[in-house]
Amino acid sequence: MVGRTIRFDDGAAYEQVMGIWSQLAGGIFLDWLAPPSGLRWIDIGCGNGAFTELLVERCAPEEVHGIDPSEGQLAFARTRPATRRVEFRQGDAMALPFPPDRFDAAVMALVLVFVPEPAKGIAEMARVVRPGGTVAAYMWDMLGGGFPLDPVLVEMRAMGVAPPRPPEMNASRMDVMHDLWTDAGLDAVETREITVHRIFAGFEDFWMTSLKAGSLGPTIAAMASGDVETLKSRVRARLPADGDDRITYSARAHAIKGRLPM
Template sequence: MSEQKIRFDDGAAYEQMMGIWSGLAGKTFLDWLAPPKALRWIDVGCGNGAFTELLVENCAPSEVQGIDPSEGQLAYARTRPGARLAEFRLGDAMALPFPADRFDAAIMALVLVFVPEPAKAVAEMLRVVRPGGIVAAYMWDMPGGGFPLEPLLIEMRAMEITAPRPPQREASRMEAMLDLWNGAGLENVETREITVHRTFADFDDWWMTGMKSPSLGPTIAALSPQDHAALKSRVRARLPAASDGRITYAARANAIKGSRS
């Protein structure tokens, strides 16, 4: 597969393709963190605010700062009624625009594999939290087949169709995440798997949602009509439907948390 950069610029398309998945996994993630109320949070790589809104609604924070490199995503985030408490600004995960000890918790939701140097991002999250503060993340287990669009990826590989992939895909492995958190000097490091299920009205609903992926959608749109039809048929056969046509599919993420000494 190509190492071409994947850009997330369409907040509305991201919401349909991944925002719902993010919310499903994010709720379990926050339940696992079980943070106290009134914390100051930074959501690193907040995207269109799907997880930020969940954070505001479930954790009663005193402050939330959302950082992302895409103004298109941030524009969508600012429209979320449930995220009104949050402030959103352009920023780089590897050079956060805040002083040291600024927050009580730093979170990265479904972002780690898209950061060119994940260790720098973890070091920056550690830098901006106070002593005793939380540094945590969750990411689809891409090498382990946990990505929500894995059925599509399997059939694309079988047909030798290449598409851009995240630059640090291996960073989503649990062992790699542990290395990052332990290497940064975080304490009380814990991990868990998060498995969530999403139901689609039918195969066409699943397919059209997948086509909103900024990496896979354009690649598939550029296929010949014959290859497009063949790919769609192969994926349909891989996804069993219920008697009413609905498709329920599972995705799996790896989660990690630690505290600053």
């Protein structure tokens, strides 16, 4: 996935930062979709295959195709044992390399805010899905405090440091997502919130994991060492640990699904 100056090319680093979070939310998302087995799926913005793997393991698909602009991410996705039968290829969410009516379901997992023209991306999802098929997505509540990296981002902004932002932050709002789906002509549109929790071994675990994020690591690396220590102290104060020094942090995503009219 690419969003202006934010790049996701290191599949292993992405796995530690966001892949685990994606699967936590993705499990609830798939339970909500409750799809039958044997469907033909396309996973758009599949990245390093975190959600793709979950899809294969839980939904018994007939076939799955994964599309992402980053060859580095796709290389990691191809190493997952569960995705050996998945066809991964480099591609653009706004110009999918498939004919109309090719799939039973199209999904985007944590992608929508990185699509430069979200409406075009949803139109492409609808185009490649057959009548009666499903178009669905989930995205962190980027503007409402639901993003897993918010403890660091909030304190960076308070210190006057501005890391890169995805190009279409508004697309994470539930009302905007609903409008995108209905404007694309989809029926039976439903939305829901998904809240997940992740346990870190301690603050250093949380901090070092966060530094692997494509939007944070380079920005923090460019800060003066004293500012980095100040930032760490401010973030630590936002994350109380339990009696075993573990940190449990919650994140919230917005999910949406709709059906292509028959």
